[in-house]
Amino acid sequence: MNTTVEVLGFAREPGWLPWAVQYFFLIGISTAAFFLSLPGLVWRHPDWRGISRRALLAALVCGLTAPVALLADLHQPGRFLNFYLHPNFGSWMAWGSFFIPLYLLGLIGYAWLCLRPLLADIAKRPGPLAGLYRKLAYGGHDNPSAIKAAALLTALGAVLVLLYSGMEVMVVQARSLWNTALLPLIFAATAMTGGIGMTALFEALTGNRQSAPVLNQWLVRGVWVTLALLILWLVLGLSGTSAAAAEALGAMRGSFGWLATGAWLIGSTLLTLWLARNNQNSLIMPALLALHGAWLIRWIVFIGGQSLPKMGSTSPAYSLTLTPDSLLGIVGMAGLCLALYIILTSLIPWDDQAKA
Incomplete structure (x- = not known):
């Protein structure tokens, strides 16, 4: 039998x-x-x-x-x-x-x-x-x-x-959120906004605020490109043109967590765009929001993408813990960046x- x-x-x-x-x-x-x-x-x-x-x-x-x-x-x-x-x-x-x-x-x-x-x-x-x-x-x-x-x-x-x-x-075809031709472009666009944000942050730390208008102009362009790519991915998924995007959206449907995450992503991106356009002499807030956006995209793709089920309906959630592979590792890497910044600015x- x-x-x-x-x-x-x-x-x-x-x-x-x-x-x-x-x-x-x-x-x-x-x-x-x-x-x-x-x-x-x-x-x-x-x-x-x-x-x-x-x-x-x-x-x-x-x-x-x-x-x-x-x-x-x-x-x-x-x-x-x-x-x-x-x-x-x-x-x-x-x-x-x-x-x-x-x-x-x-x-x-x-x-x-x-x-x-x-x-x-x-x-x-x-x-x-x-x-x-x-x-x-x-x-x-x-x-x-x-x-x-x-x-x-x-x-x-x-x-x-x-x-x-x-x-x-x-x-990686097994991960529906990853398997899109737009992903390398999204990573590149958010890398550029993040790079502008880190440069602007260092500008603020050294007191060189006269560069704010130039950096904010380029930040606005980078954010517009990022928004266009995210909207294009959403359209491809809703229309069914991209099977992987449609599958990812289907797995997210009905999840309050994914709805809140998407709203946070779009809202913070629009806020970055608004600040960079309307406060062109500001450095710190647009810089921090640009870095936040670059981090958030990668967190959603890597951690969120692995939470979407490969089969069935199980969606394992990831929680930060006080371990070297989690929160302590994040704090440690931030500390290493700070240490390198202090060393380089002390010597040169x-x-x-x-x-x-």
């Missing part, structure tokens, strides 16, 4: 923890901040000189912190090493193990070339670290051609990082009076 068993629900702990949210958040901000450094440091646009310096600082702080979150998400460094020992070039994640070092090494080289004249000036001042600054400056020559070459290499790495970080999530001046 044959027996039929119907599976009504299947729940498990999320495989991608808040470490993944932090990595994608930080690496996205770093790449976006790097692109913001180009007008002032590569193209030497006078209006962007100060902004680009703080953007480079943001790129370094977030870029050097992001790999820590990635290694923590892999739970042991050996797993990252396996990408090189046994490469699988059919996997976007495996390609990412090559794109990340390309971007980070390029960023460090680009930053060093941009900062060499400044390091040479610091070396002329009496102090116990003058010899170290002199060695780091390595002559201290401003070489625009070398800076442009390093910027080109870093830009290639940044584009590849943005591409792989969206594609490796998009290709980043204000407008410093020579680029």
Whole structure:
């Protein structure tokens, strides 16, 4: 006699923890901040000189912190090493193990070339670290051609990082919220708004508020692009044009939690747009809201996307706990970012009076 068993629900702990949210958040901000450094440091646009310096600082702080979150998400460094020992070039994640070092090494080289004249000036001042600054400056020559070459290499790495970080999530067909061609574009757009937000926050911390109108203008453009992509995803799902989006919306139907989350996302995005347009001389609030939006998108995609059932009707909820994989990890990464900011700003001046 044959027996039929119907599976009504299947729940498990999320495989991608808040470490993944932090990595994608930080690496996205770093790449976006790097692109913001180009007008002032590569193209030497006078209006962007100060902004680009703080953007480079943001790129370094977030870029050097992001790999820590990635290694923590892999739970042991050996797993990252396996990408090189046994490469699988059919996997976007495996390609990412090559794109990340390309971007980070390029960023460090680009930053060093941009900062060499400044390091040479610091070396002329009496102090116990003058010899170290002199060695780091390595002559201290401003070489625009070398800076442009390093910027080109870093830009290639940044584009590849943005591409792989969206594609490796998009290709997971088992997760309906992830499996959309719009996801890499949404990640890229929110990375740009987050990068603008982090740069604006550093501008506020250094007291350079004259850059607020320029940054808010670009923030408005980034928010409009983000809203357009979110609305397009919603239209594709409601119309049934995208099967994955329709499935995700179907799984969310009737859930007060998802309704509140969607309202919070749209409401905070509109508030960011309103503040950036109507308070163009403000830095802190638009910056914090931009960073909040970039984080929220990734939290919804990763943590919320794993709560949608693969089969049946079970929707496992995730709760933050006081563990290293959860809330303590988030606080720890924020502390690491703060520590790197303090170290870099203590060793190198980043204000407008410093020579680029």
